[in-house]
Amino acid sequence: IAGITQAPTSQILAAGRRMTLRCTQDMRHNAMYWYRQDLGLGLRLIHYSNTAGTTGKGEVPDGYSVSRANTDDFPLTLASAVPSQTSVYFCASSPSRTDTQYFGPGTRLTVL
């Protein structure tokens, strides 16, 4: 059992390019999340999904979109990347929206 997998592990991207970060969980958790982690700012919620087919905006959603077509996958898309989106991105999941969240290994994204 892998838990949560994220791909790619790291990526360097030119500004203006489109990028999708992938997240897959095998725990059959209902809720999934995307966070970004920046030095001095801590982890901040970008988007979340309480169940397949539903999504919601977190604290810093601008410039990002998500979809939740099934229980296991929760991709995060940057439609037109900007340098301020340089960060480490973590996907997380929890059995329900009020349960403990478990995190994936992260994707380090650099936008030049």
Added chain:
Amino acid sequence: EDQVTQSPEALRLQEGESSSLNCSYTVSGLRGLFWYRQDPGKGPEFLFTLYSAGEEKEKERLKATLTKKESFLHITAPKPEDSATYLCAVFPLTGGGNKLTFGTGTQLKVEL
């Protein structure tokens, strides 16, 4: 607005030298307080959830406690493998979304 402040920002201990990390929080009703451990280049690893003042949880050399305004993570006789960044997060009772508010962490270094 929910706030979490962790102190100290960094802590250096000798092996066997016990200490405590602090997490002060402001939240309009607490559903839960979470402690995570994060190793460099990895995702946060869940340690504890605390739900009400007076509650305590233990795991190996770590013990977490909770009051109405703060939580402590006590580390007894630490070893070098306890070196990591420790993150605290709060989940409010009310408010939309699934917003965990994280502190910026305490970076712990345990030396031989």
